[in-house]
Amino acid sequence: MEPRTPWQALARPRPFLRTAWPWRAVVYLASGAAVGALALFVLLVLVGFSVLLVGLPLLPLAGVALGGLERRRLRLVDREPAADPHRVPETPGLAAWLRVRAREQATWRELAYAVLLATVLWPLDLIVLAVALGLPAALLSAPVQFAASGGEEAKVVKAYLVTSYPQAFAAALLGLALLPLLLYPLTALAGARAALGRALLAPREAELRDRIGEVTASRARLAAAFEAERRRIERDLHDGAQQRLVALTMTLGLARYDVPPGPLADQLAKAHEEAGRVLTELRELIHGIHPQVLADYGLAAALADAADRSTVPVDVDVDGETGREGEADGDVDGETDGEGEADGDRDGGGSLPRLPAPVESAAYFAAREALANLARHSGATRARVTARHTGGLLRLTVEDDGRGGADPARGSGLTGLADRLAVLDGTLSITSPPGGPTVLRVEIPCGVRSVSSSPRTASSSARD
Numbered sequence: 081m082e083p084r085t086p087w088q089a090l091a092r093p094r095p096f097l098r099t100a101w102p103w104r105a106v107v108y109l110a111s112g113a114a115v116g117a118l119a120l121f122v123l124l125v126l127v128g129f130s131v132l133l134v135g136l137p138l139l140p141l142a143g144v145a146l147g148g149l150e151r152r153r154l155r156l157v158d159r160e161p162a163a164d165p166h167r168v169p170e171t172p173g174l175a176a177w178l179r180v181r182a183r184e185q186a187t188w189r190e191l192a193y194a195v196l197l198a199t200v201l202w203p204l205d206l207i208v209l210a211v212a213l214g215l216p217a218a219l220l221s222a223p224v225q226f227a228a229s230g231g232e233e234a235k236v237v238k239a240y241l242v243t244s245y246p247q248a249f250a251a252a253l254l255g256l257a258l259l260p261l262l263l264y265p266l267t268a269l270a271g272a273r274a275a276l277g278r279a280l281l282a283p284r285e286a287e288l289r290d291r292i293g294e295v296t297a298s299r300a301r302l303a304a305a306f307e308a309e310r311r312r313i314e315r316d317l318h319d320g321a322q323q324r325l326v327a328l329t330m331t332l333g334l335a336r337y338d339v340p341p342g343p344l345a346d347q348l349a350k351a352h353e354e355a356g357r358v359l360t361e362l363r364e365l366i367h368g369i370h371p372q373v374l375a376d377y378g379l380a381a382a383l384a385d386a387a388d389r390s391t392v393p394v395d396v397d398v399d400g401e402t403g404r405e406g407e408a409d410g411d412v413d414g415e416t417d418g419e420g421e422a423d424g425d426r427d428g429g430g431s432l433p434r435l436p437a438p439v440e441s442a443a444y445f446a447a448r449e450a451l452a453n454l455a456r457h458s459g460a461t462r463a464r465v466t467a468r469h470t471g472g473l474l475r476l477t478v479e480d481d482g483r484g485g486a487d488p489a490r491g492s493g494l495t496g497l498a499d500r501l502a503v504l505d506g507t508l509s510i511t512s513p514p515g516g517p518t519v520l521r522v523e524i525p526c527g528v529r530s531v532s533s534s535p536r537t538a539s540s541s542a543r544d
Contacts, residue, residue, distance in 0.1 A: 086157050086271035090264065101157075102263040104215065105270035108156040109205040112273065115153070116202020119146055123198050143191030144181060147281045150193070154281075157274045165189075165283035186283065193280040201273065212266040218257025223248040223451070322362055329355045371444070379440040380432040383447055383465055390451045392480070397466040398432045432469055439526040442504055443467070443476050446497050450478040450520045458482025458518060469528075476522040484516035 089101040096102070113374035119142075126138050144166075151162040165186035169176040181187045190462040218237045226248040234242045242248045332355055336348035380398040387394035433439075447465055454460045460482030468475045498508040506524035 083289040085159075085274065086267045090267060090271075096267075097260050097263065102267050104156050105263075106209070108270050108274070109209055109266070111153060111156070112197070113202045113205040113209065114147075115149065115248050116197045116205065118343055119194055120198035120202070123194065128404055140181065140187050140191050143194040144187055146194045146197070147186075147190030150277050152195075154274055154277055157270050158278065162282040165281070174300050188279075189280050193277070205273070208266055208269050212262040213259075216255040216259035216262065219251045219258065222251035222255070289480055310458065322359070325355065325359045325362060329359055374440060374489045377438075378432065378434045379443055379467065381441070382444045383467060384442065386448045386451060387465060391455045392451070392460055393462050394451065395462070395464045397464065399468060432467055434527050434529040435469065435474060438504060439474060439506075439524050442497070442500050442506065442522060443474060446501070446508065446520070447476060447478055449497055453486070454478075454480040454482055454518065457486070458484075458516075460516075460518075469526075472525055472527060474522075474524045474526055476524075478520040480516070480518050482516050482518055483514075484512045484518050485514045486510060486512035486518050 086101050087103055088098055089099055113221075122142055123139070126136070126142060148164070151164065154162050166184060167180055169180045202298050215237060219240075222234065222236045222240075222242055223245065225236060226245065228234070231245075232243075235246070236242055236251050240251060242251060282537075329352065332348060332352040335350055336345055339345050339348065371382055371385065373385045375407075383398065384396050387396050435443075451463065451465075454463055458480050460480035463478065463480040466475075466477040466479075501508050501522065501524060504524050504526070506522060509521045510518070512518040
């Protein structure tokens with residue numbers, strides 16, 4: 081594994097001086113001295129303008145800018161990127177950005193780092209560079225200095241008097257020996273400087289927890305918005321295009337019987353059949369976007385409906401109450417209308433409670449994708465769908481008696497479902513040894529949806 085920091089490079093058995101780390105440390109300290117001198121100049125200017133009540137408010141902004149530059153500069157001696165500790169404002173605009181920055185601890189840590197760099201760190205960087213590089217360079221130049229003095233005498237590093245060429249070359253040899261030796265402490269100091277910068281400029285554990293909480297909440301909002309948009313599209317197609325297609329199909333059917341036999345009647349018959357096929361395809365499309373049975377009756381009934389549509393016989397077991405071959409345990413009163421919905425009441429095929437809409441939708445589509453895959457690829461003769469909601473966790477299992485060997489990496493459509501479940505903090509796992517059986521497991525943490533009216537009434541009111 082490639083070392084990520086100078087300290088790891090120093091601890092490696094590979095000869096340290098043959099790597100790029102010593103020279104990366106030199107560049108880091110030299111650029112730090114330059115940045116520190118510039119930071120000192122900027123801070124002095126801003127403090128000078130504080131008399132006009134302009135400089136002091138700009139000091140934190142200067143610290144933020146310097147912090148961003150220092151996090152990038154850390155990459156010279158630390159391969160692990162330093163994350164930005166600042167939060168993204170919820171609303172756009174400069175005022176919102178300033179309010180968020182003023183309330184963050186990271187802003188004031190960056191200002192403290194800027195003051196420390198401008199007053200202490202950059203002079204220290206210069207001293208280290210002068211000792212580690214300047215001293216060997218001065219000793220190496222002893223023969224040149226002695227020759228420039230006319231062969232009389234020369235003072236090397238203001239302390240060592242050279243009066244002959246043997247002494248001058250001895251000093252040069254000493255400088256040549258000191259240069260690689262002093263690169264070790266120089267690199268170690270660069271690593272310490274980088275560690276100090278990361279401690280002050282990178283996000284801390286509490287800030288990372290807060291950011292994870294914000295990301296989790298944002299993911300939940302996105303999932304809810306995605307589910308609401310799916311349901312809106314389904315309602316628009318159901319109440320708009322589908323109803324018009326039904327009316328068109330009925331009109332064509334009546335028209336074909338009102339004309340005498342002949343070419344016109346044949347064309348009307350073809351148009352009527354084509355309109356019927358388009359209507360069937362539209363109904364399948366609406367069902368794929370968001371099935372009405374899921375919105376009206378919940379996950380249990382939707383799983384029973386998916387099992388009934390499967391070409392492979394499926395047993396549905398919801399909270400211990402089993403329906404055979406896709407039939408729900410609950411009673412369905414009345415006949416089915418032209419859109420595949422029951423006219424009467426339907427309890428959803430078991431005691432599974434109503435769950436949040438994104439959870440029901442994700443679990444349903446995971447089960448439907450699994451049933452579609454086993455019908456196409458597994459060679460199974462029977463399957464079983466089990467759903468349980470206990471302890472605030474929904475567990476969904478789809479098992480078949482097929483040949484096994486399923487591999488999600490080959491593009492079964494389950495990768496996208498896993499990403500969708502991850503938004504809900506859910507997990508998807510597949511066990512499919514050669515020879516079978518294949519078992520798909522879905523787990524989603526969720527509570528019970530609280531509704532003030534029955535699902536059927538709520539859905540009807542939403543359409544009105």
